[in-house]
Amino acid sequence: xxxxxxxxxxxxxxxxxxxxxxxxxxxxxxxxxxxxxxxxxxxxxxxxxxxxxxxxxxxxxxxxxxxxxxxxxxxxxxxxxxxxxxxxxxxxxxxxxxxxxxxxxxxxxxxxxxxxxxxxxxxxxxxxxxxxxxxxxxxxxxxxxxxxxxxxxxxxxxxxxxxxxxxxxxxxxxxxxxxxxxxxxxxxxxxxxxxxxxxxxxxxxxxxxxxxxxxxxxxxxxxxxxxxxxxxxxxxxxxxxxxxxxx
Amino acid sequence: xxxxxxxxxxxxxxxxxxxxxxxxxxxxxxxxxxxxxxxxxxxxxxxxxxxxxxxxxxxxxxxxxxxxxxxxxxxxxxxxxxxxxxxxxxxxxxxxxxxxxxxxxxxxxxxxxxxxxxxxxxxxxxxxxxxxxxxxxxxxxxxxxxxxxxxxxxxxxxxxxxxxxxxxxxxxxxxxxxxxxxxxxxxxxxxxxxxxxxxxxxxxxxxxxxxxxxxxxxxxxxxxxxxxxxxxxxxxxxxxxxxxxxxxxxxxxxxxxxxxxxxxxxxxxxxxxxxxxxxxxxxxxxxxxxxxxxxxxxxxxxxxxxxxxxxxxxxxxxxxxxxxxxxxxxxxxxxxxxxxxxxxxxxxxxxxxxxxxxxxxxxxxxxxxxxxxxxxxxxxxxxxxxxxxxxxxxxxxxxxxxxxxx
Ligand SMILES: Nc1ncnc2c1ncn2[C@@H]1O[C@H](COP(=O)(O)OP(=O)(O)O)[C@@H](O)[C@H]1O
Ligand SMILES: [Mg+2]
Numbered sequence: 001x002x003x004x005x006x007x008x009x010x011x012x013x014x015x016x017x018x019x020x021x022x023x024x025x026x027x028x029x030x031x032x033x034x035x036x037x038x039x040x041x042x043x044x045x046x047x048x049x050x051x052x053x054x055x056x057x058x059x060x061x062x063x064x065x066x067x068x069x070x071x072x073x074x075x076x077x078x079x080x081x082x083x084x085x086x087x088x089x090x091x092x093x094x095x096x097x098x099x100x101x102x103x104x105x106x107x108x109x110x111x112x113x114x115x116x117x118x119x120x121x122x123x124x125x126x127x128x129x130x131x132x133x134x135x136x137x138x139x140x141x142x143x144x145x146x147x148x149x150x151x152x153x154x155x156x157x158x159x160x161x162x163x164x165x166x167x168x169x170x171x172x173x174x175x176x177x178x179x180x181x182x183x184x185x186x187x188x189x190x191x192x193x194x195x196x197x198x199x200x201x202x203x204x205x206x207x208x209x210x211x212x213x214x215x216x217x218x219x220x221x222x223x224x225x226x227x228x229x230x231x232x233x234x235x236x237x238x239x240x241x242x243x244x245x246x247x
Numbered sequence: 248x249x250x251x252x253x254x255x256x257x258x259x260x261x262x263x264x265x266x267x268x269x270x271x272x273x274x275x276x277x278x279x280x281x282x283x284x285x286x287x288x289x290x291x292x293x294x295x296x297x298x299x300x301x302x303x304x305x306x307x308x309x310x311x312x313x314x315x316x317x318x319x320x321x322x323x324x325x326x327x328x329x330x331x332x333x334x335x336x337x338x339x340x341x342x343x344x345x346x347x348x349x350x351x352x353x354x355x356x357x358x359x360x361x362x363x364x365x366x367x368x369x370x371x372x373x374x375x376x377x378x379x380x381x382x383x384x385x386x387x388x389x390x391x392x393x394x395x396x397x398x399x400x401x402x403x404x405x406x407x408x409x410x411x412x413x414x415x416x417x418x419x420x421x422x423x424x425x426x427x428x429x430x431x432x433x434x435x436x437x438x439x440x441x442x443x444x445x446x447x448x449x450x451x452x453x454x455x456x457x458x459x460x461x462x463x464x465x466x467x468x469x470x471x472x473x474x475x476x477x478x479x480x481x482x483x484x485x486x487x488x489x490x491x492x493x494x495x496x497x498x499x500x501x502x503x504x505x506x507x508x509x510x511x512x513x514x515x516x517x518x519x520x521x522x523x524x525x526x527x528x529x530x531x532x533x534x535x536x537x538x539x540x541x542x543x544x545x546x547x548x549x550x551x552x553x554x555x556x557x558x559x560x561x562x563x564x565x566x567x568x569x570x571x572x573x574x575x576x577x578x579x580x581x582x583x584x585x586x587x588x589x590x591x592x593x594x595x596x597x598x599x600x601x602x603x604x605x606x607x608x609x610x611x612x613x614x615x616x617x618x619x620x621x622x623x624x625x626x627x628x629x630x631x632x633x634x635x636x637x638x639x640x641x642x643x644x645x646x647x648x649x650x651x652x653x
Contacts, residue, residue: 086568111567
């Protein structure tokens with residue numbers, strides 16, 4: 001049995017909107033072990049993003065306990081959580097969130113700028129390696145506005161990987177991409193999974209869940225399904241099966 | 248995060264929006280440039296007045312008879328007879344800080360030469376007077392000690408007198424002019440000095456031995472004043488108090504008695520005049536300071552817009568590990584960089600403008616290091632002060648909301 005890196009105990013998250021309390025999460029418990037590729041599915045408003053923000057230490061729960069790498073996150077202050085995010089977590093967003101007019105390399109270097117252990121030379125080396133890993137070694141000096149959506153999302157994934165995180169979190173990472181490009185990104189995530197990365201992938205698309213090793217389904221802030229996927233589909237095969245595009 | 252990194256990030260952000268950075272800077276540039284120029288104008292005026300005063304004799308000390316400013320009923324100082332030649336002698340012989348000293352007696356009247364006449368006054372002095380008042384002989388010579396001792400009827404004349412008494416351009420040397428029916432032979436002329444800063448014609452002057460004026464013109468034994476010069480500007484205060492003590496002793500005044508004479512140094516006059524220009528400088532600096540303030544508000548405005556515009560960037564930076572303090576420093580450094588660069592450009596432009604004023608309209612200009620330093624300091628403080636609020640706002644954003652910001 002591999003090491004558990006995430007452990008949630010009865011996590012609750014309420015939002016106060018006026019006099020009304022919105023229960024975004026109503027007691028969620030699960031554990032995730034090293035090397036899992038978990039999809040979190042559910043309809044819009046079911047609490048997926050709220051859960052991911054908690055997992056990413058961007059938010060704190062209203063109730064319950066969250067252990068990341070055996071650290072009780074709720075006991076940490078804001079700055080400690082910043083540092084924790086910087087060292088242990090990589091985020092991939094739906095809308096890429098790259099810095100405008102900035103090269104791929106500099107975008108990827110960004111997380112390391114907030115880590116004093118890295119000098120400018122090491123940053124460059126690490127960023128180049130990360131871009132290599134997402135297949136963009138020929139786009140190091142392209143600016144964000146000179147790239148396609150798929151390329152931008154690859155840069156964003158490279159940025160999420162550059163700090164060697166224990167956990168990669170993706171929120172609707174393929175939501176802005178066409179089917180082919182979405183599959184290409186899934187191929188990349190599957191490759192990362194094979195290399196042993198722990199990935200949590202939020203999507204509302206059940207097709208994509210087939211590529212992951214474990215499926216969690218939320219409804220109204222509760223887990224309604226949590227099962228191991230015995231038949232992981234290969235994104236590569238699906239991609240090859242797509243009708244060829246003529247360039 | 249170290250400062251070098253922060254500066255790099257800020258520079259990148261600024262260069263991504265050069266036009267805006269420049270426009271923001273413009274406020275600071277104009278502010279600093281006008282502070283420097285205005286101070287240069289003010290200081291230049293002050294210096295030129297000081298220079299004119301020292302032209303008149305910077306170490307000069309004037310002693311006049313009469314009570315101090317406190318007296319109840321005051322007599323005209325020339326009517327008072329409290330100064331005697333003995334006072335002059337004792338200043339000459341018993342002081343440490345006095346370089347030269349001359350008695351002074353004056354009489355006004357009409358000068359006549361042939362068919363020309365001119366109303367003016369004649370000053371009875373000794374040869375030292377020239378040095379004390381920074382006068383120089385143009386043609387001919389100053390009268391000798393022998394001529395003083397013998398009350399010779401000789402005189403030196405200034406350019407204004409020559410112009411009016413010899414309108415045909417005759418050489419005045421050796422000519423005889425009459426003053427109150429007494430004939431004076433012109434033995435020298437004085438170099439032109441022009442008008443002084445108070446608008447007095449310094450060339451409307453006739454000098455004769457004081458003995459001649461005392462005996463032959465006024466028929467008095469007292470003197471109307473003493474002009475002295477201190478050894479240097481630094482010791483003028485010591486020199487005036489030395490003279491005061493000496494004269495009080497000479498006049499046998501009790502400690503409760505007021506002075507029956509007046510000692511004034513050129514320095515006091517200088518201080519009085521420069522305080523006026525100081526006021527002008529302060530006024531100009533205030534006007535310029537307001538434009539610097541407006542520049543600062545410009546920074547705050549732009550930084551505020553920039554924070555709103557870059558909300559997503561801030562959210563992203565926070566989600567990948569930037570602390571609030573990192574964001575704060577980033578925006579603060581941006582504001583400081585803008586004002587710093589603006590400050591340097593402003594200093595250069597201000598200096599350029601000052602020189603233009605100097606050579607273009609010949610206004611006296613003096614750029615003081617302190618004014619450069621001051622305006623630079625002020626613009627840096629402006630950057631920090633006005634950059635602080637937007638930066639603080641940025642650092643307090645919630646990363647989740649910021650990254651979702653549209
Ligand atoms: N900051 C917030 N303030 C108030 N309500 C919120 C906030 N964030 C999320 N919610 C509510 O919590 C619920 C879950 O939201 P979310 O996690 O974004 O859903 P999903 O990502 O699954 O679409 C929704 O009803 C949403 O309106
Ligand atoms: Mg969502």
